Amino acid sequence: MALRFYNTLTQKVEPFAPLHDNVVKMYTCGPTVYNYVHIGNLRTFTFQDILRRWLQARGYRMDHVMNITDIEDKIIRHSLAAKQTIYEYTKQYTQAFIEDTATLRLQPPERLVKATDCIDDMVSAIQKLEERGYTYNSDGSVYYRIAKFPEYGKLSHHDFSGSLAGARVDVDEYDKADARDFVLWKAKKEGEPSWDTPIGDGRPGWHIECSVMAMKYLGETLDIHTGGIDLAFPHHENEIAQSEAITGKPFARFWMHAEHLSIDAQKMSKSMGNFFTLRDLLGQGYAPETIRYLLASVPYRKKLNFTFEGLSAAATSIDRLRNYQLRLKTGHFADGVNAAIEERTKTAVNVFDEAMDDDLNTAEALAAAFEFVRDTNTAMDKGEFKAGNVASALAFLKRFDSVFDVLEPTPPKGGLSDQEIDALVGERNAAKKARDFARADKLRQDLAAQGVIIEDTKEGVRWKRQ
RNA sequence: GGCGCGGUAGCCAAGUGGUAAGGCAGAGGUCUGCAAAACCUCCAUCACCGGUUCAACUCCGGUCCGCGCCUCCA
Structure with a gap:
């Protein structure tokens, strides 16, 4: 079966192909840079990475835009508290975000765009909405009038046909005509950053930036729009309302949402304080690949309950795959080709591909890999x-790793070079040959202390970094 | 209350109308100077109750439980 994804819009798994040529136009809601991202955020970004990589494995080219929200209430609050300009404040966390995602081996999007670089575009988008009668003003702010957009709720499948939804929303607090209405442009407040524009002195609301940046770089209809499940309502719903009011065209063909990562079966969130950042986990000695594996191994539409037990299981699983790769690369095998094994390799690749095609079923794809490993071992x-x-087995691993990207260990800072290790391993081999096991074991222990493992196998002596 | 997701072995988790993938952990073996690595064997009847069917974990109805969204949030 062909490549297919679950679409939140239709609540169905649908065959996917991009609208234009071989290029996938994809937009991703990026981070609000007021803090380090936590592993819950990274679960969603890892899903997007797996999605990108699989689309590329299937022969598509990516045109992927991610926004950086660098103007927003929390940023303003935090930067004031830190006595920094928002520019200084957001710069450090934007940089940290880029570093963290690189550490997790997430492919950078083709374009990473800051909201504050697109203020003019947002203003003209809001003007278009004004011209079409979708807005109203209140105390210098501009609001979107949801009542003008009858399809509101079609993504999150909320039914607004009855009385006003949201009993807990205090309408009076916002000067809004309808509890569902949201702000497009916020009037300037003293001491806060603002832009003096034709629609007033103020700053953009959150939702407008995504509509504007997506359409500015990718056109009026995206192939895929992604984000965390919590963004489906109201953020993505609002993006649809804005974008489709302006263009009259469908904003995105596929909406793909990642389920949340939880901790102790509770939602992990910045506001609740029960979160780990990537830096926390690295500080505890976990390798980036281990975290990446854990985040990628549970299919993206399934809740992922984060535990340290799960992390160590991930580490062991990666070891198994690496040992296998090492065996392929260093082992000595008899000449010839076993046709039956070639056949089974082909089957394993097919099972792997089919699993990934099926809405990115990473759990089943991993199973295909492990089954193959055991079979060929x-x-x-x-x-x-x-x-x-060997060649086709390595090719399978390469395909596997083009998606999962966990086989190559993150190089240690400092430590022994390959040449130095080879020399020491050679010394140990000599000692072993001379049956000087005390010296051989000493050399092995010394290397182990530096994170290098020596293994004597049927197919010869080999070493690996831990 | 509305909408959505889920309840499969100690943990994570796939899956399908025909008698349950895979990973981790555990037990026992094989191999081995030792240590690893690797392999072999063992380890579940799929929340509960009804129904449909020759056959259901998989379909239908109901019950219970957990989680998320409905307000900023990946």
């Missing part, structure tokens, strides 16, 4: 695996 033990089988 057994064949190696029996001597049935031939030198001519």
